[in-house]
Amino acid sequence: MFSAAAVVASCAGFVLIGALQALYGPAIPAFRAEFGLSPSGAGLGLSAHFIGGVAGVLLFDRLFGRLGNRQILASSYVLMALGAAGVALAPSWPLALTAALLAGLGFGGIDYGLNQLFAVGFGRRSTAMLNILNAHFGVGAILGPALIGVVGSAHYPAVFLGFALANLPLLLCLRGVRDRTPPTTAPKSGSDAGALGRSLGSVLAVFVTLYVLHVGIEAGVGGWEPTHLETVGFTAGVAATATSVYWLMMTVGRFLAAPLALRFSAQSIITVSCAGMTVCLLLATVPGLAPYAYAGVGLFIAPIFPTGLPWLSEAAPRARRAGAVVIAASMAGGVAAGPVLGKAIEWSGVRAVPLLLCGLSALCLAATLWLIRATRTR
Numbered sequence: 001m002f003s004a005a006a007v008v009a010s011c012a013g014f015v016l017i018g019a020l021q022a023l024y025g026p027a028i029p030a031f032r033a034e035f036g037l038s039p040s041g042a043g044l045g046l047s048a049h050f051i052g053g054v055a056g057v058l059l060f061d062r063l064f065g066r067l068g069n070r071q072i073l074a075s076s077y078v079l080m081a082l083g084a085a086g087v088a089l090a091p092s093w094p095l096a097l098t099a100a101l102l103a104g105l106g107f108g109g110i111d112y113g114l115n116q117l118f119a120v121g122f123g124r125r126s127t128a129m130l131n132i133l134n135a136h137f138g139v140g141a142i143l144g145p146a147l148i149g150v151v152g153s154a155h156y157p158a159v160f161l162g163f164a165l166a167n168l169p170l171l172l173c174l175r176g177v178r179d180r181t182p183p184t185t186a187p188k189s190g191s192d193a194g195a196l197g198r199s200l201g202s203v204l205a206v207f208v209t210l211y212v213l214h215v216g217i218e219a220g221v222g223g224w225e226p227t228h229l230e231t232v233g234f235t236a237g238v239a240a241t242a243t244s245v246y247w248l249m250m251t252v253g254r255f256l257a258a259p260l261a262l263r264f265s266a267q268s269i270i271t272v273s274c275a276g277m278t279v280c281l282l283l284a285t286v287p288g289l290a291p292y293a294y295a296g297v298g299l300f301i302a303p304i305f306p307t308g309l310p311w312l313s314e315a316a317p318r319a320r321r322a323g324a325v326v327i328a329a330s331m332a333g334g335v336a337a338g339p340v341l342g343k344a345i346e347w348s349g350v351r352a353v354p355l356l357l358c359g360l361s362a363l364c365l366a367a368t369l370w371l372i373r374a375t376r377t378r
Contacts, residue, residue: 001121006176007129010114011136013077013170017107018140019147020084020163024049024100026148027156035093045087048097052083052104053111054331060109061324064116068179073113074171080106081167088160108331116323117177119309127261127269130306131254138251138302142244203374204322207312210367211326212333213360214304217277217297219333220341220357221246225294228353232287242291246298253302261303266311267372269303274365276300281361284354293354304364305330315375 002010024046031042056079060072083103090096114133122129147159225246229239260269280296283289309323316322344356 001117001178003176005173009170009173009176010118011133013110013114013167014133014136015140015143016163016166016170017080017110018137018142019144020080020103020107020140021046021049022141022144023148023156023159023163026145027153027159030153030156031093031096033154035096037093041093044097045100048100049104049107050331052101052106053108054328055101056105056108057112057324057328057331058108059105060112061321064113064324069113069117069177070174070179072109073177074174076106076109076113077167077170078106079103080110081164082106084160084164084167088157088164108328112324112327115306115309115327119313119323121178125262127266127307127310128258130309131257131261131303134306135251135254135258135302138247138254142247142251200316203315203371204325206367206371206374207308207315207322207326208329210308210364210371211305211330212336213364213367214274214301215330215333216336216341217281217357217360217364218250218301220353220360221294221297221301224341224345224350224353228284228350229290229294231350232290234291238291242294245291246294249295249298250302253299254306256299257303257307261307266307267368267375269307270311270368271365271372273300273302273304273307274361274368278358278361278365281354281358285358290354311371311375315371 027045028042031037031045035042056076060076063072080103083099083101083106086099086102087096090099115130118130118133119126148156151159222243225243226236226239229242230236234242257269277297277300280293280300284293284297286293308326312322312326341356345353348356
């Protein structure tokens with residue numbers, strides 16, 4: 001499916017989509033100053049990006065198989081570049097939100113398109129390659145805010161414009177992507193037999209649940225770890241550093257999972273990840289251990305998203321849109337996590353953050369064990 005140059009370009013593309021998603025937060029002070037926005041109004045930029053992302057996944061899934069892979073990816077890169085340039089140059093906030101929506105549309109196409117192609121394009125190495133691909137998303141998420149920090153949020157237009165231009169050279173590498181995906185045949189393995197023994201709809205529903213919950217945990221830790229650490233006695237500087245370490249460990253975890261995926265099954269990796277994540281969140285209730293426990297959460301949660309996609313392809317080989325459904329659901333989970341978790345914290349208090357997330361993690365583990373039974377070889 002990919003030449004060596006196309007693999008490198010795909011990883012660079014994931015660095016760029018990771019950076020784009022992470023640029024909106026650090027740019028909020030400049031958005032507020034330039035357009036006279038409230039904090040919630042400025043936060044709509046990221047919401048527009050995610051709404052565009054979900055729409056991009058669903059739209060390009062409709063086009064997948066009808067258009068060539070190169071055309072889908074090229075359109076996504078162009079849309080993302082135009083949207084990023086629009087955010088930089090927009091004279092009003094409504095136009096900036098429209099541009100963010102457009103950038104999100106391209107973001108969703110790249111996220112879905114490359115994940116889908118990597119899931120089927122490398123044979124038994126697909127899980128390892130998906131972990132490497134998604135690790136580069138984390139690299140971008142770390143570099144994006146760092147770049148804003150260096151140049152200052154007031155210069156966000158230059159950063160967004162530079163990002164838009166960085167998309168364009170990747171178009172030249174699309175020649176190395178196979179334009180048509182080989183037709184998927186239902187495997188004769190026990191995964192297929194087990195899936196057919198249960199309702200395909202039930203299997204897909206539990207996969208969606210797993211993805212929504214784990215992305216909710218990912219966003220919940222990233223959003224609430226600093227507040228929780230300050231509440232239990234750490235300084236703001238320590239809390240911010242610990243949160244950066246959490247995101248760093250997520251990136252490291254995906255690189256580490258790549259060689260493990262060549263030796264262990266996706267089911268085993270995700271089971272260990274969910275169990276480890278649950279234990280770490282339980283340990284985070286101990287104030288002195290909390291920063292280290294959150295770093296452990298980042299390490300264990302890292303492989304779940306990329307490792308689950310090949311398992312899903314095996315478990316539901318006849319559900320062509322299954323990948324699009326779970327990727328779109330994961331984005332929706334990221335959007336919903338903030339207000340839902342925020343309301344739960346209003347009721348229980350900030351100190352309950354790790355316990356609330358631990359409950360979600362236990363549900364992830366239960367969903368994984370159910371899926372193992374549902375897709376087991378007869």
